[in-house]
Amino acid sequence: MVPGIDLAGTVVASDDPRFRPGEQVLATGYDLGVSHWGGFAEQARVSADWLVKPPAGLSLREAMALGTAGFTAALSIVALEHHGLGRGDGPVLVLGASGGVGSVAVAILAARGFEVHAATGKPEEAPMLRELGATEVLTREETSAEPGRPLESERWAACVDPVGGAALAFALRSIRYGGAVASSGLTGGTDLHTTIFPFILRGVSVLGIDSVQTPMATRRAVWERLAGDLRSPALDHLTREITLDEVDAHLDDVLAGRGRGRTVVRVGG
Numbered sequence: 001m002v003p004g005i006d007l008a009g010t011v012v013a014s015d016d017p018r019f020r021p022g023e024q025v026l027a028t029g030y031d032l033g034v035s036h037w038g039g040f041a042e043q044a045r046v047s048a049d050w051l052v053k054p055p056a057g058l059s060l061r062e063a064m065a066l067g068t069a070g071f072t073a074a075l076s077i078v079a080l081e082h083h084g085l086g087r088g089d090g091p092v093l094v095l096g097a098s099g100g101v102g103s104v105a106v107a108i109l110a111a112r113g114f115e116v117h118a119a120t121g122k123p124e125e126a127p128m129l130r131e132l133g134a135t136e137v138l139t140r141e142e143t144s145a146e147p148g149r150p151l152e153s154e155r156w157a158a159c160v161d162p163v164g165g166a167a168l169a170f171a172l173r174s175i176r177y178g179g180a181v182a183s184s185g186l187t188g189g190t191d192l193h194t195t196i197f198p199f200i201l202r203g204v205s206v207l208g209i210d211s212v213q214t215p216m217a218t219r220r221a222v223w224e225r226l227a228g229d230l231r232s233p234a235l236d237h238l239t240r241e242i243t244l245d246e247v248d249a250h251l252d253d254v255l256a257g258r259g260r261g262r263t264v265v266r267v268g269g
C-alpha cells in the first residue's frame with residue numbers, strides 16, 4: 001500500500017471526458033492511502049469521481065497545505081456557522097490547536113473575525129497559536145480534565161474538536177446555551193463519557209464531521225470557499241515542506257506527538 005490521503009498534480013492521461021491532460025487536479029479522502037494507493041508517489045491512478053479542479057486563485061501547493069486537515073477545519077466551521085454561530089456569540093474553542101485540523105481552524109476563524117481560544121498539549125506552540133490569531137491559549141490538562149460535575153461554567157459559543165475523548169466531554173460541559181461542537185477526530189481517544197445534561201439543559205449540539213465521503217457538490221463548494229472567504233493569510237506560516245525521503249522520519253515525529261501545523265510532501269523534482 002502506498003499511503004497518503006491527499007494528492008494534487010497535473011493530469012497525464014485520462015479516460016474520462018471531464019479531465020484532460022495538462023489540467024490541474026486535487027483529491028482528498030475516499031479510499032486514498034487506505035484501500036487504494038495514495039499520494040506518496042510521483043504518479044497516481046485514481047477514479048475521476050474523486051477529483052476536484054482547484055478553484056481559481058488556489059495553487060496546488062496551497063491546496064495540499066490545506067489538504068484533508070484544512071478541508072476538515074473548513075467543514076467544521078461551515079457546519080458551526082450553518083448551525084447559527086455568529087461573530088458576536090462569544091469565543092470559539094479549538095482543541096488540538098497545534099495539529100493540522102486545529103491550526104487551520106484557528107487561522108480561518110481568526111481571519112473571519114471570531115475570538116479564538118486554542119487548547120494545546122504543547123506550551124511551546126503558544127506563540128505560534130497567538131500569531132495565527134488565538135487570543136487565549138489553554139493547556140491540554142485543563143481541556144482533558146476529569147469532570148468534577150456534569151456541567152461547568154458556560155464559556156464558549158462553539159468548539160472545533162479534532163481530539164475527542166475527554167476533551168470532547170469537556171467541551172460539552174462548558175459550551176454556552178444553544179452552542180455546538182463540530183467533532184471530527186480522535187487523537188485524545190474514541191470513548192465519550194458524558195451526561196445528557198448539556199443536551200437537555202443547554203440545548204448543546206454535536207455536529208459530526210466527515211471529510212472522507214463528503215459529497216462532491218459540497219466538496220467543490222467548500223474548496224471554492226477555501227480559496228475565497230475562508231482563505232487564511234496565515235496558511236504559509238504553519239506549513240513546511242519535506243521530500244518523499246523525509247516522510248518516514250516525519251511520521252515518527254507525528255506519532256510521538258511532535259506534529260505541528262501542516263507538512264507538504266514534494267514528491268517530484
Ligand SMILES: NC(=O)c1ccc[n+]([C@@H]2O[C@H](COP(=O)([O-])OP(=O)(O)OC[C@H]3O[C@@H](n4cnc5c(N)ncnc54)[C@H](OP(=O)(O)O)[C@@H]3O)[C@@H](O)[C@H]2O)c1
Binds near residue numbers: 183211257
Ligand atoms: N473526520 C474527518 O473527516 C477527519 C479529517 C481529518 C482528520 N481527522 C482526525 O482528526 C484528528 C486530527 O487530525 P490532524 O490532521 O489535525 O492530526 P495532527 O496534525 O496529527 O494533529 C493532532 C493534534 O491532536 C493533539 N493531540 C495529540 N495527542 C493528543 C492526546 N493524547 N490528547 C489530546 N490531544 C492530542 C495534538 O495537538 P496539541 O498538542 O496542540 O494538543 C496534535 O498536534 C485525527 O484523529 C484524524 O484522524 C478526521
